[in-house]
Amino acid sequence: MGSVQTDQTTFTSVELHQLHHQDLTNERVERAQWVLKSPEPPGLGQQLLHSIKANLFPQRKKYSAVSFFKGLFPILSWGRHYKASKFKNDLMAGLTLASLSIPQSIGYANLAKLDPQYGLYTSIVPPLIYSLMGSSRELAIGPVAVVSLLLSSLLQKIEDPIANPVAYRKLVFTVTFFAGIFQAAFGLFRLGFLVDFLSHAAIVGFMAGAAIVIGLQQLKGLLGISKFTTNTDVVSVLESVFKSIIHEPWYPLNIVLGCAFLIFLLITRFIGKRNKKLFWLPAIAPLISVVLSTMIVYFTKADRHGVKIVKHIKEGINPSSAHQLQLTGPHVGQAAKAGLISAIIALAEAIAVGRSFASIKGYHLDGNKEMLAMGCMNIVGSLTSCYVATGSFSRTAVNFSAGCQTVVSNIVMALTVIISLELLTRLLYFTPTAILASIILSALPGLIDINEAYHIWKVDKLDFLACIGAFLGVMFASVEIGLLAAVTISFAKILVNSLRPGIEVLGRLPRSDIFCNINQYPMAIKTPSILIIGINSSLLCFANANSVRERVMKWVTKEKDDTEEKEKGRNIQHVILDMSNVMNVDTSGILALEEIHKKLLSHGIELAVANPRWQVIHRLKLAKLVDKIGGERIYLTIAEAVDDCLMNSKGAGGSSC
Known part of the structure; x- marks a missing residue:
């Protein structure tokens, strides 16, 4: 038997093997102790405190007032290095953005069953607050079609916007306040996973269904119909249209005017897509449509021949609405529920859009900070006569194509809207509602993504089921049913995977x-x-x-x-x-x-x-x-x-x- 001799001791090969085995055993025991004696994980309170600190302090090891304000207001960090060359690009992008935002905001306010000026108000305060707190450079903030439809479908069952517009408006501001509270809480406590329950597939289906419903609802403006259903499903809308055409007077001039400018808007959109250098053409086309159609109605006196017009738009910037919030009373629970739904939909759209363009530019977008910024802007918005604002895909695409460098383009856009409210509202008196309908219709194709739906079908059939469930629910039932169907199917998918x-x-x-x-x-x-x-x-x-x-x-x-x-x-x-x-x-x-x-x-x-x-x-x-x-x-x-x-x-x- 072989042996190994040291200075004083001789070991046999068997003994060496035993020593080696003992060393390996000791090492395994030591490593097992690493597992067993690991420190206690942080508790729920510690995790929440850590989440708050991570959001409010960019430097985790240095908690100071400067660090706090830099974490809360990113503009303090990048604003010191802002150059005049960037401002030139942001100025042009902001002006281009305003030319699209002004007519769209008026149309979306009409979709939300609010007076036109409230859409313009929503294009002032929320973008300014987001410019201070947001981290996306391209995201264009303001009212959007889907959220406008969502609010009107949820709230007109509680308060009639025609019979009692004041009560309806107060309810909208209250819902906006609750939406902001929920969004800020999601960001502050890192609860963004709640938004993820509305999966990508569900959002694709929901957006497509909402786009079709919104499009059908614009038949009211195109045809100049006075009486219209409060339901949002396709069957009710079409039934209302046919009844109005048969039993009530309607004026062909509305549809002629609306369709003519809709064709113009779609042509400019097609040209802009084919030639990227002409991105500004579809951006300013809505404003051109408003100006030309207003002039046509004014000089031809078409409003006397059945053409529906916007009429009075209140002058001046945002009045305070803090006293109009209804935080007590019979409708608080319903307002909070509508606020939660609106908060989730608005966040889902904004974060999806913001991350898409951030990936193109090669930087990371912190979802939790975005939620906090949007929550704060909607809270402040609810106090200044705004309704729920979020990031718009169509306006963000225009902002990006116009060469924006920072969120200063949002500031320029907001200032332009302020000037318009102060000086130009009287000129919009004769703007036909058919034009607003055509502007909304021209923006809807961007919400319907057939290629993405087909891709979902190929990759994951259960995901496609959530997509089609949301689509059919919105189309044939209501917005709430569509959302419920999408979330239920998504939860069912999670449950199936968890159970097995x-x-x-x-x-x-x-x-x-x-x-x-x-x-x-x-x-x-x-x-x-x-x-x-x-x-x-x-x-x-x-x-x-x-x-x-x-x-x-x-x-x-x-x-x-x-x-x-x-x-x-x-x-x-x-x-x-x-x-x-x-x-x-x-x-x-x-x-x-x-x-x-x-x-x-x-x-x-x-x-x-x-x-x-x-x-x-x-x-x-x-x-x-x-x-x-x-x-x-x-x-x-x-x-x-x-x-x-x-x-x-x-x-x-x-x-x-």
Whole structure:
């Protein structure tokens, strides 16, 4: 037998092997202690405090007044380096943006069942607040079609905007206040995941359905109809149109005027898409349409021949509306509900648009800070006669194409709208409502993305089900039903995936310590007497705990039967649960693990746990499950668990691999 001699001691090869084995065992025990003795994870209060600090202080290690204000107002950071060359681009972009925003804002106010000036008010205060607090350079803030439709569909069932416009307006301001509160809370406490419940597929379907409904509602303006249904579904709208055409007088001049300018707007839109240098043409086309149509009506006296006009638009900038908020009374609960829905829809649209253009420019957009900025702008907006504002896709695209460099373009746009309110409102008296309808119609094709819907269908059929559910719900029921259908289907998808998490048998890849699913990697080798099971679920909870327990035991039973058929005397002695993908566990999940442990012991099989995450090991220690399994059966990696189990099997007289 060979030996190794040192200065004073001689070791045999067997003794050297034993010393090496002892060193490896000590290392494994030490690494296992790293898992067992990890510090307690932060509690809920600490996490909320950390979220607030992360949003309000850009430098986490330095909490000062300067750091606070820089975190709250990003303009203080980039504003010091702002150059005149950038202002030239922002000025042109802002003026181009204003030429599109002014007519669109008047039209969207009409869609929200509000007087025209409230759309213009919403294009002043929210963009100015966002310019101070927002981090997107391209996002154009103001009223949008979908939110305008959403507000009118939700609120006109509570207060009639025609019979009682003052009460309706107060309700709109109250909803805007609640929307701002919810948005700010989402950002402050990092609750943006709530917005994600409205999935991308659901948004695609919802936007498409809303675009069609909005388009059909513009038939009222195009035909000059006075009486119109308050419902938003397609059947009710078409029924109302046919009844009005048959039983009430309508004036062809409205539809002739509206369709003529709609064709003009669509042609300019087509030219702008074909030639990127002419991006300004579709941007100023709505303003040109308003000016020309107003002049036509004024000089031809068409309003005396049935052409519906805007009439009076109140002069002056935003009056205070703080005294109009209804924070007590019978409708507070309904206002809060409408505010929550509006907040989620507005955030979903704005963040999707902002991130799209941020990725093009190559910078990151912090979703939580965006939510905080939008919440603050809507809170202030509710106090200054504005309704829910958000980022607009069509105006953001114009802003981007016009070469904007910073949010200063929003400031320029807001100042231009202020000048218009002070000096030009009298000129808009004869603006035909058919033109506003044509401007809204021209912006709707951008909301319908057939290619994206087809892509969703190819990639994920369940996602497409959420998409089509939202689309059909908005089209044939109501906006709320469409949203409910989309969220319900999305939740159902999550629930199905949670109830049936991936439970897979793992094997070692040849010449490595990597363990993978044996079905995905057929070359992976099973380890004799050891069954390695991976749990692919981020949460082991009441929804899936029983399923996990049953499927783990089924695998154990199946593996035992297969082993007994192939090789007598080589039963499973160890089961290793790979919990590297399990981020958290609740009491039901802990109870399931405890039952697995008991059942395995009754079959003479030992349980080991590999790589439990921070929250998981903390909960297992609190539940005393670590003591029941044994601290020595908790491992940092699967490879260490396998090696230790094999050594225990050899020590007990079992066979090696």
